[in-house]
Amino acid sequence: MTNEALQNLISSWIPELEFTEEGSQFLNISVKPDQLHQLLSKLKSNTETSFDYLFCLTGIDYEKAMGIVYHLESTTHRHIIVVKVQTEDRENPTFDSVCDIWRTAEFHEREVFDFFGIKFNNHPNLKRLFLTEDWDGFPLRKDYVDEINMVIK
């Protein structure tokens, strides 16, 4: 499907989504956290979109907000879409887990939890993946400071 057709179809499911192609080679959708799981599960199950391959899941610290970027591809239709979600709660950022939709998300979400401190509801095994359990802080956050291990410019 073309980006335009995708946008028309997806906006008919959930009206308040924001679409943009500016500054990206893919179609980007911004979704509110409470509609995230509903949208992603529809993107996979609908036969016209059929986004069955989550190829990248990235956590981002936007400084004013914490966010996740999902890169999705369909292995039957070969179209690609990007879904973004943000929350302004830096103390306790939480999103719904998508482990039940794509099993690869289990490891990717643990990685995001490890480096950004973003929690995921309904994740089967949410604990640190790379760092030790007693590690203090979340290293990929922009305000993280480690005076011993970080080379500061």
Added chain:
Amino acid sequence: MDTNIANSNLKSEDYFINMGPQHPATHGVLRLLLTIDGEIIKKVEPDLGYIHRSIEKMCERDSYQQIVHLTDRMDYLSSHINNEAVCLTVENALQLEIPDRVKVIRTIIGELTRIASHTLWWGVMGMDVGALTTYFYGFRDREMINDIFEETCGARLTMNYNIPGGLMFDIHPNFVKRTKEFIAHFKTKLPEYDTLLTGNVIFQKRMKGVGILTKEDAISFGASGPVGRGSGYSCDVRKHHPYSALDKVTFNEALKTDGDSFARYQVRIEEMWESMSIIEQLIDNIPEGDVQVATNAVIKLPKGEFYQKVETARGELGVYINSTGTKNPYRLKFRSPGFSNLSLLNHIAVGGKIGDLVASMATLDLVIPDIDR
């Protein structure tokens, strides 16, 4: 006294053993926490991070030229292709027109890298299942490729031959001759691999029907590379999203539908033949021209998000750059193939024996620095 243990009050508990972080079959510092019942595996839990260097955080500090040098420390057996991934992302973001000569040379060296990686994998995978001889045969052939790299790039493993905008310098005058010599040599040696190992009955019994992954699970777990293709999942980035000179060559995507360890093994052997065919199509037709286009000494990407995927020897490597228009990326993420391929290890190993886990893991072809980053 009740002599029947099953009916007695004796408490039974799961038995845990550690595999790694120094186990030879993990090929690096990976620790697997196994829950076992006798010899049967009930759960495999990978414990990562022994070689985590926080490359993504370092990238946020470094310039785009410097980032290229970090990437060959991830999957060191695909170092050239990793470098290429970052260079392509930066070049696409800057909308640079890359000379055809660069594209062809990148593709040839990329395929040589793939053969070098697969020969090493073949050697150590034989060793993992008890066939020590393969190790020496694999390394013999890989040595010739490393010599070619040494001559042209100045390094044998972490080549750093790519820069944003092209190549560091032109190929060595001997490059074409020695590559052709290697292809002629390897065409007579690759059938030996089949004679030595593929047809071996003991080997086949270790591999067939072991570590089965269905196509649906492969897609759901984000499997890529030979792991996905062994399950009949067409996931070759070179086919679906061709980059550099890969749109100018014809080759078959190696696909097997069995989904077991033996299928993944066969895919890699077939891929070596395909890589040789790609090199043969390009080696006589390297276009003349420059090997670099000029870039600013300080590269600043425009504001926006850029994504590039390439096919390394292990599968799909993705580079995601979020730029705010400065000389450093705001956020850079590497979607590494080994990370997703490792996540399915528990799924394919449960219910099997510990020896089968070693065989399955060998066909996942894990490189730990690629997973830990």
